[in-house]
Amino acid sequence: MTGFINYQKVLIVGLGLIGGSYAQKLSLLGFEVGALARRQETLDYALQHGLIAHGRTDVTREYVSQFDLIVFALYPRTFVDWIRKYQDYLKPGAVVTDVTGVKRSVVPVVQELLRPDVEFVPAHPMAGREVCGVENSDARIFANANFIITPTERNTPEGIELIRTLGCILGFRHIAVLSPEEHDEMIGFLSQLTHCIAVSLMTCKDSEKLVEYTGDSFRDLTRIARINEEMWTELFMENRDELLSQMDLFLAQFSRMREALAAGDTDTMKEMMRLSTQRRAYFDK
Amino acid sequence: MTGFINYQKVLIVGLGLIGGSYAQKLSLLGFEVGALARRQETLDYALQHGLIAHGRTDVTREYVSQFDLIVFALYPRTFVDWIRKYQDYLKPGAVVTDVTGVKRSVVPVVQELLRPDVEFVPAHPMAGREVCGVENSDARIFANANFIITPTERNTPEGIELIRTLGCILGFRHIAVLSPEEHDEMIGFLSQLTHCIAVSLMTCKDSEKLVEYTGDSFRDLTRIARINEEMWTELFMENRDELLSQMDLFLAQFSRMREALAAGDTDTMKEMMRLSTQRRAYFDK
Numbered sequence: 001m002t003g004f005i006n007y008q009k010v011l012i013v014g015l016g017l018i019g020g021s022y023a024q025k026l027s028l029l030g031f032e033v034g035a036l037a038r039r040q041e042t043l044d045y046a047l048q049h050g051l052i053a054h055g056r057t058d059v060t061r062e063y064v065s066q067f068d069l070i071v072f073a074l075y076p077r078t079f080v081d082w083i084r085k086y087q088d089y090l091k092p093g094a095v096v097t098d099v100t101g102v103k104r105s106v107v108p109v110v111q112e113l114l115r116p117d118v119e120f121v122p123a124h125p126m127a128g129r130e131v132c133g134v135e136n137s138d139a140r141i142f143a144n145a146n147f148i149i150t151p152t153e154r155n156t157p158e159g160i161e162l163i164r165t166l167g168c169i170l171g172f173r174h175i176a177v178l179s180p181e182e183h184d185e186m187i188g189f190l191s192q193l194t195h196c197i198a199v200s201l202m203t204c205k206d207s208e209k210l211v212e213y214t215g216d217s218f219r220d221l222t223r224i225a226r227i228n229e230e231m232w233t234e235l236f237m238e239n240r241d242e243l244l245s246q247m248d249l250f251l252a253q254f255s256r257m258r259e260a261l262a263a264g265d266t267d268t269m270k271e272m273m274r275l276s277t278q279r280r281a282y283f284d285k
Numbered sequence: 286m287t288g289f290i291n292y293q294k295v296l297i298v299g300l301g302l303i304g305g306s307y308a309q310k311l312s313l314l315g316f317e318v319g320a321l322a323r324r325q326e327t328l329d330y331a332l333q334h335g336l337i338a339h340g341r342t343d344v345t346r347e348y349v350s351q352f353d354l355i356v357f358a359l360y361p362r363t364f365v366d367w368i369r370k371y372q373d374y375l376k377p378g379a380v381v382t383d384v385t386g387v388k389r390s391v392v393p394v395v396q397e398l399l400r401p402d403v404e405f406v407p408a409h410p411m412a413g414r415e416v417c418g419v420e421n422s423d424a425r426i427f428a429n430a431n432f433i434i435t436p437t438e439r440n441t442p443e444g445i446e447l448i449r450t451l452g453c454i455l456g457f458r459h460i461a462v463l464s465p466e467e468h469d470e471m472i473g474f475l476s477q478l479t480h481c482i483a484v485s486l487m488t489c490k491d492s493e494k495l496v497e498y499t500g501d502s503f504r505d506l507t508r509i510a511r512i513n514e515e516m517w518t519e520l521f522m523e524n525r526d527e528l529l530s531q532m533d534l535f536l537a538q539f540s541r542m543r544e545a546l547a548a549g550d551t552d553t554m555k556e557m558m559r560l561s562t563q564r565r566a567y568f569d570k
Contacts, residue, residue, distance in 0.1 A: 126500045146498055174497060186498050189490065194502040197482060200538035202561040204531075205474065211567050212459055213431055213471050215411045217479040220505045225565040229558035233551050240546060246489075247543050253485040254539075258532050261525060266518050273514035276487040280510040282496050 009034065011067035012052070013082065015042045017129060018099045019073030020137030023051040025170050028139070034067060042134050051137060064089035069162075072098040075231060076106050076238050083110050087118070096120045097163050101187060102238040103150045103180035111154045121155055121163040124148045124183065125172065126191070130226040139171065147172035150183045188242040193250055195232060196243070198225040294319065296352035297337070298367065300327045302414060303384045304358030305422030308336040310455050313424070319352060327419050336422060349374035354447075357383040360516060361391050361523050368395050372403070381405045382448050386472060387523040388435045388465035396439050406440055406448040409433045409468065410457065411476070415511040424456065432457035435468045473527040478535055480517060481528070483510040 010026050012019045015037040027033045027050055035055035037043050043055040056063050059082075064070075068091065072079045079098060090096070096118060100106050107122045114120055127145035129136060147167035151160050160177070167175045178186065201218075202225035210218075236243055253272070260268035295311050297304045300322040312318045312335060320340035322328050328340040341348050349355075349371065357364045364383060375381070381403060385391050392407045399405050412430035414421060432452035436445050445462070452460045463471065486503075487510035495503075521528055538557070545553035 126498070145500060148498070176497065186495065190495060190499055190503045194486070194506050196539065196542050197486065197506060198502075199557055199561040200542055201479070201482065201535060202564050203538050203557050204534045207564045208567050210471065210475060212461065213411070213433070214475055214568065215430060217483075217509050218475045219568060220508055221479050221482060222561075222565055222568070223505055224502050225561045226569075227558045227562055229555040229562070232558060233554045236546055236554065237549065237551065240549075244543065244547060247539070247546075249489045250486060251536075251539070251543075253488050254481065254532070254536070257481050257485055258529065258536075261521055261532075262529060264522065264525075266522065269518045269521065270514040272484055272488050273512045273517060276484040276510045277512055277514070279487050279492045280507055282493050283499065283504060283507070284511075 008032075008069050009067050011036065011064065011070045012073060013070060014073040014078075015046055015051075015055075015134045016073060017132045017134070017136050018125060018127070019071070020046060020051055020134035021127075021139045021141060022071055022073065022099070022125075022170065024049075024137050025139035025142070027051055027053070029169060034063070036063075037134075045134050049137075051134070059086050059089065061089040065091045067091060068094055069166075070094060070096045072096065072100070074098075074100075075234050076100050076102055077234065080106065080109055080113075083113050087113065087115055090115070090118050092117045094118050095159055095162055097123050097166065099123065099125050101191070101235050103183045104242075105238040107150060107152060107180045111152060119154075119156060119159040121159045122150045122180070123163050123167065124150065124187070125167070125170070126187075127172075130224065132228050132231075142171045142173075144173055147175045148183055149175070149177045150180045151177065152180065184239050184242045185246075188239055188246040189249075192232075192236060192239060192243045193246040195224055195227060196236075196247060197250070198222050199227060201225070293317075293354050294352050296321065296349065296355045297358060298355060299358035299363075300331055300336075300340075300419045301358060302417045302419070302421050303410060303412070304356070305331060305336055305419035306412075306424045306426060307356055307358065307384070307410075307455065309334075309422050310424035310427070312336055312338070314454060319348070321349075322419075330419050334422075336419070344371050344374065346374040350376045352376060353379055354451075355379060355381045357381065357385070359383075359385075360519050361385050361387055362519065365391065365394055365398075368398050372398065372400055375400070375403050377402045379403050380444055380447055382408050382451065384408065384410050386476070386520050388468045389527075390523040392435060392437060392465045396437060404439075404441060404444040406444045407435045407465070408448050408452065409435065409472070410452070410455070411472075412457075415509065417513050417516075427456045427458075429458055432460045433468055434460070434462045435465045436462065437465065469524050469527045470531075473524055473531040474534075477517075477521060477524060477528045478531040480509055480512060481521075481532060482535070483507050484512060486510070 009032045012023045012035045033052045035052045046052045127141040202222045294317045296319045298321045318337045320337045331337045412426040487507045
């Protein structure tokens, strides 16, 4: 895949934290990176900091049609709308990918909509920060993160390989392939459920007076409670049935612990703690 | 309080992680530290590593009566039993303190039992690790931690001041005074509830296949899911009513999020996320 580096011009659609971080890394690697953003200030920032070579706020055929690879770093609904509106402008043979955190509600829709001469290879870079916006772009967030490709039967081996190479050169630690269904179940449990828990815990009490007593446990469990409510509400809604299942799974275990405590059933409490200790140990290997 | 350093001999009863870490720091500071432990191997380790000057596995009047300050680093019930059995051996005028993580069920009982010529000043060093035992002793765990003194009307200003100085020289970042009731509510929420959540989350699914996809969120929320089941079950049981209240508080918020998601009520979801973000911000000041 030497060719990947030699001739690709990459367009980033949406310069938020993730789009900006993609742009930063790809520019550093020598790609010609263009961008579409809603606001001129975003483009100005990205130009001044060397994240992109050029950019536009308006979507034109002339600009869009020059790119071989287009990365959509938009919210799920905005991404689908863009494809519906502007896919005519895409260069024949172009490859499209995304960074969307939910897959079942996006992948089949976009693949169904899209022209047959353009391939959409879906991906989810599992990286982020508690802050958003292009000015927080930092490609180092990819170094310890997972890159998940979620292809369907419509994808070609070449398309998948291209996006695998993209994940690789962006610096992700681990690259995996899952079906959209497997992805959404996994992300519902590992990411969305944990955010629900953190938000619920953080909203229990006024924390201002608790700050001085707070040890590592509470800080760890609520780090992700600083949350972009627009993005996460959309992600939750797009994965609603799966997230509800994962929440119910957690509720069942939490209620089991509560009932055991209320009943003074220390055997069940200890059994849960032993299982928990044993399973957590996998993570420290 | 220069006198504190000059003439005190300190006895640590119970050489686990916390007892061992107290011993390590106090020995480094030049105190003569003695210890009572159940197993000779524990004492051998502590002697070889300079944590203590001497120690015993049997409790005798001759040994116990030489100490001015006695720190109980035992499980709650074991602490109360020790006092009941051996308090006659304590030197007249001695000060007793503890490290117990629950207070309402321990403090009044011990203060009621204790001879009038010995003062018990309760304290809770809010420090710990995911490992236990004397061989994991490390006084550096105190550096970022809180030290809570929970006196009652039976305590003297001098006794409280002595234990405040103890917390200070052990290196705690922040020393506070709370009532046993305030302490148990706070610890029920900040520490015990968070451990219940972590254990419940960790027991939801077999994690072995999830390890490779796990990002920081899940790792953060389950770090404390490696748990000493004997100690934590006893701590939960000793604070049962308060912990049940805190669990119900969390359940109410989590259920609110679940109902909002199920109903597609994005306004409520966003409102909770905004409140969560605002409250979490206190912690990053």
